Amino acid sequence: MLREGIDCEQFVIPGEKVADLKNFQCGSNTYLRGNFIYSSIVGIKNISKESKEGKKIVSVVQRNPYTAVIPEVGSFVYARVISVNPRFCKCAIICVNSLPLQHDYTGIIRVRDVRATEPDKVEIYNSFRPGDIVRAEVISLGDSRSYYLSTAKNELGVIYAKSMAGEMMIPINWCEMQCPKTKVKEFRKTAKPSISEKN
Incomplete structure (x- = not known):
C-alpha cells in the first residue's frame, strides 16, 4: 500500500x-x-x-516520520486495545488514515457501536481483547483527547491479534479468529479482509 x-x-x-x-x-x-x-x-x-x-x-x-494529524469525525483509524469492560473498550489511537500519530489519543468503542446487527447481544470481551489492533471509524468527539469509535461496518474490526499461545491469529469469519499453531478459536469482531489481501 x-x-x-x-x-x-x-x-x-x-x-x-x-x-x-x-x-x-x-x-x-x-x-x-x-x-x-x-x-x-x-x-x-x-x-x-x-x-x-x-x-x-x-x-x-521503527522510525519517527510523524505528522501533525489528529483524528476527526469520519476518519478511519488504527488503535491498540488497552482495556475492556462490559460497557466499552478503551483504545489508544496510533494512526489516522494510515498516518502515524506523534501522541496517542484515547478512543472508546461502546457496546452499541461494535456491530450493526443485534447490538444488544454484543459482549465486549468476545469482540476485543487487550493488545488487539483494531481498524475503526471516528463517529464523534468525546471529551478532551478522547473519541468515540465504531467497528459496525464489515471492513472494520480486529485486524491483528495474538492467541493465548502467543501466535498471530487468522480470521476465519466475522466473529472468530484461529490460532495457526493450536487451532484453538477465539471470539473477535473481525474486519473483513479486502480482496487483495485474501490468499
Missing part, C-alpha cells in the same frame, strides 16, 4: 501485507500468513539484499 505525503510511501501498520512469499523472505517485525508477509508493527517497510535462499528479505523498522 502506497501512501502520499511526508516521505512515508513505505509506511505500514500491523496486519498490512508487505510482500509475497514467492519473491521475499520474512525479516524482523513481520510474520507469514498463507502466501503473504505482513507487518507486525507500525513502521517503514525495508527490503534488504538477497538471502542464502535467493530471496530478498523484507522487514519493518
